[in-house]
Amino acid sequence: MTLILYALVTPSGEKPRLRGMRGELLRVVSAAGVGALIGAVSSSPQPKARNLRAYHDVMLAVSRRFTALVPARFGTAVADEAELSFILRTRAESFRRLLAAVRGRVQMTARFVDVSGGEEDSERPADRSSGTAYLRSRAMLHVRLAESAACVQLRGRAKRWIRSERVERRNRVTTMYHLVPRGAAERYRRAIEDVALPDGQRVHVSGPFPPFAFADPLQLEAVAGRASGAPISARRRG
Numbered sequence: 390m391t392l393i394l395y396a397l398v399t400p401s402g403e404k405p406r407l408r409g410m411r412g413e414l415l416r417v418v419s420a421a422g423v424g425a426l427i428g429a430v431s432s433s434p435q436p437k438a439r440n441l442r443a444y445h446d447v448m449l450a451v452s453r454r455f456t457a458l459v460p461a462r463f464g465t466a467v468a469d470e471a472e473l474s475f476i477l478r479t480r481a482e483s484f485r486r487l488l489a490a491v492r493g494r495v496q497m498t499a500r501f502v503d504v505s506g507g508e509e510d511s512e513r514p515a516d517r518s519s520g521t522a523y524l525r526s527r528a529m530l531h532v533r534l535a536e537s538a539a540c541v542q543l544r545g546r547a548k549r550w551i552r553s554e555r556v557e558r559r560n561r562v563t564t565m566y567h568l569v570p571r572g573a574a575e576r577y578r579r580a581i582e583d584v585a586l587p588d589g590q591r592v593h594v595s596g597p598f599p600p601f602a603f604a605d606p607l608q609l610e611a612v613a614g615r616a617s618g619a620p621i622s623a624r625r626r627g
Contacts, residue, residue, distance in 0.1 A: 395427065415427065496599065497569050497577050500592070540565060553603060568603050
């Protein structure tokens with residue numbers, strides 16, 4: 390059997406009574422005040438369209454049951470509960486900070502076509518000479534994207550609800566991921582959808598979603614990298 394990690398959660402002592410991508414019963418393994426939501430399957434799921442849709446549906450259902458949840462990358466697996474408990478204990482402080490940052494919050498996504506003519510693109514190679522260099526290069530790119538006129542305009546309309554932000558641009562499409570209080574999701578939507586961008590561009594707003602874009606890939610690498618040997622990246626949805 391393979392243990393699939395779906396998310397880090399704040400343990401509550403209650404059984405989640407939820408099922409995973411293959412209908413497996415989900416349960417929480419806890420250590421040092423951090424919970425890991427897992428499901429046992431016969432083999433690791435492949436990243437096919439139907440499996441990715443099933444994963445997303447499961448995460449939507451799971452996010453309604455936990456006030457704090459950090460999604461794991463699709464298909465993240467661990468060898469056994471002993472290894473998972475060891476990882477939770479050794480990274481407990483970092484994981485608790487992640488959970489505190491997303492507690493009671495959801496991800497809203499605002500997407501629009503950027504007609505400014507800029508060339509910045511989130512998919513260009515980052516400096517991977519070290520973890521610090523990688524974070525610094527990504528942060529500098531984020532700042533340049535976030536300072537565009539359209540992003541400033543959108544942020545200004547919803548700043549009262551925004552608790553954290555990620556911005557990326559791919560093929561002239563700019564996406565703003567915002568972490569907002571769960572109860573403010575619809576007010577955020579109404580405020581953003583009402584914005585008129587230059588040249589008549591419209592903003593497409595989606596969500597609420599689990600905080601896919603706010604799962605720190607370097608923090609979660611301890612789980613995915615140790616268990617599978619593969620690098621982990623935050624899965625952004627919406």
